[in-house]
Amino acid sequence: MKITLTSLILLFSLLLTNPSFAKGLDACFLASDSCEAFQSFRKKTNPGGVHLESGTFYKILEKNKRKTAYRVRVEGIKRSARWVSESCGESLSVCTLSDKGSESNRELAGVKPVAKKHKTKKRRKQPEYLLALTWQPSFCETHSRKKECRTQTRNRYDATHWSLHGLWPQPRSNTYCGVSYMDKGIDRNKKWHLLAPVKLSQKTATELAFVMPAVASNLHRHEWIKHGTCYGSDAEDYYSDAISLTNQINNSIVGKLFNRGVGKRVSLKQVRQHFDKAFGKGAGSKVDMRCDKKGRVSELWINLKGEVEADTKIAFLLKKSIRAGSSCQIGVVDRANR
Secondary structure, three states, X not given: OOOOHHHHHHHHHHHHHOHHHHOOOOOEEEEOOOOEOEOEOOOOEOOOOOEXXXXXXXXXXXXXXXXXXXXXXXXXXXXXXXXXXXXXXEEEOOOOOOOOOHHHHHHHHOOOOOOOOOOOOOOOOOOEEEEEEEOHHHHHHHOOOOHHHHOOOOOOHHHOOOEEEEEEEOOOOOOOOOOOHHHHHHXXXXXXXXXXXXXXXXXXXXXXXXXXXXXXXXXXXXXXXHOHHHOOOOHHHHHHHHHHHHHHHHOOHHHHHHHOOOOOEEEHHHHHHHXXXXXXXXXXXXEEEEEOOOOEEEEEEEEEEOOOOOOOOHHHHHHOOOOOOOOOOEEEOOOOOO
């Protein structure tokens, strides 16, 4: 949708002749096409594959120095500030019209009216996730040739603590957002070393390698391509949040149950009771304990619901999440071989 010269002239004449008409107006961007909305305009990163909707107004937050793009507010996504090319639409010095007759004034100006909002807003559905944690000694029993398994010792952190496998936006079909067919093919064929490096700060990269030893086998590249791209943020936020959630489990009495129980059996009932004590009544019912064919505890799959930020408590996310089933009722907490 394009704003014609005649429409703009008429709009400005209304502003000049009717000062009250300009009250409550904000700068906005009117999308004329379904363009990509980038988190970084220079790098062309678009987590979640977000696009503007043609004919829709977006509040302008700023313009870049080269004046080639606008940073606008895109409602309904986790990190709502996005960059769009100026060629995607028109920038207007007016956006929100609050005075009486604003709809008719929009029509005179040739601007597509925005649908009126009801007084009672419909609550936006909260995102759901599955946090998958791996008991690394069990994993290495059947993947001894993996780099992270060849170097594992009984003194290393992952020998007695849960390792991050992934943080998966739900439903499970919510994968590969905005990912090219080539990268999908590379990922599905497990040629993860051919995927582009994940852009992380040195601090986050170091912390990730600590809680996700499979970084040595490029698991983090796979997890970002398949799941992280649907997180609605960049890799830095995605992995920072996942690390925080993993650490909360390991630093709780749930973590102690396992690192003090190496070589012993643990039941699903025990695990759920410890989750209840650590994170609130009912938290344990959101946890699926998984075991391998030899009866060794292999993973915890934890259902979460709600917006995840750097300081979000996992107890809050467990409280609202759905209940989980579990096929494993009791399993051995495996010991690292070396």
